[in-house]
Amino acid sequence: MKKALLVAVMAAVLTLAACGGAAETDGNVLRIGVDDAYPPMEFRNDADELVGFDVDFAHALGEELGMEVEFIPTAWDGIFTALVSGSYDVVISSVSITPDRMAEYDMTDPYLANGQVIVVRSDAQDITDPSGLAGKTVGVQIETTSHASARKYQEEFDFQLDSYDQIIQTFMDLKADRLDAIVVDGMVAAEYISSDPGSYRVTSAKLSNEPIGVCLKKGANPELLENLNNAIATLRENGRLAEISMEWLGADYTTEIDSTLW
The missing domain is CATH 3.40.190.10 (Periplasmic binding protein-like II)
Incomplete structure (x- = not known):
């Protein structure tokens, strides 16, 4: 009797454990x-x-x-x-x-x-295309396609490229005159421009489609x-x-x- 009861209890425990395991590995x-x-x-x-x-x-x-x-x-x-x-x-x-x-x-x-664009301060007039980045300081978010696009143009036009962990930091430094331009996703640029009117503008056609x-x-x-x-x-x-x-x-x-x- 005790043996039968023990077997029943162990079976119940194993059933509960199996149910618990299924919940933990839910693929839904x-x-x-x-x-x-x-x-x-x-x-x-x-x-x-x-x-x-x-x-x-x-x-x-x-x-x-x-x-x-x-x-x-x-x-x-x-x-x-x-x-x-x-x-x-x-x-x-x-x-x-x-x-x-x-x-x-x-x-x-x-x-x-998606596509990459160049963003400058609204009052900046000396950057109208990638060639205008020569000798400037440009910001990008690190290890993004913005970064890759900027490196591509850096080889041709020789500018300083500063990388940042977060994109918001690039816009803050651009506004504070610590950067001359940013290379960034066009959709992200549009968001920052609309949320801070008069501070930024896109200075050229898209550098790429992605x-x-x-x-x-x-x-x-x-x-x-x-x-x-x-x-x-x-x-x-x-x-x-x-x-x-x-x-x-x-x-x-x-x-x-x-x-x-x-």
Whole structure:
């Protein structure tokens, strides 16, 4: 009798343990790495809530995939290292698709068109195109495609290039006259210009067109990659992607996606 009772108790314990293990390894949550200091793409509002284009896009992806989404804020300079180490499943944080990134990571189909521009103070008149950067001090966020684009022109026009951890620091130093110009994503430039009227302006046509996609660890989850591509296609076809772009960016940047920088 005692032996039978012990067997029953052990079976119950093992059943509970199995249930607990299943909960801990629930695959119905999409863990997302995000640099939460990059308005209007992903940033904290006055209530310290995570908002922006990529945030709404990620929620829309989750709905299409039938998954909950969990955002894991991570500084940009460590965001890909944390992806590879398994801290999250994907990076959704304005990740430009480049040959180097495609070789090192899995990238989805693009969901947004981006491009680099030069930003100067509103009263600056001596920089009208990349050649005007010669002899100047230019700021960029470190290890971004803005950084890569600026390096490309630095080789030709010989200017000082200062790199920053966060994009907001470049705008602060530009306004304080510690920088002569910034190379930055056009959509981000538009956000800072509209939020601080009279301080900044874009001085040239786009230096590039860059597709933006979702980034995954190389070979880690082919099924998720395929499902994400299908979800992106659905969001484009049903108009939801364009709606999110209009809401956060003021225009539809989800069509005519091309790449000329690389």
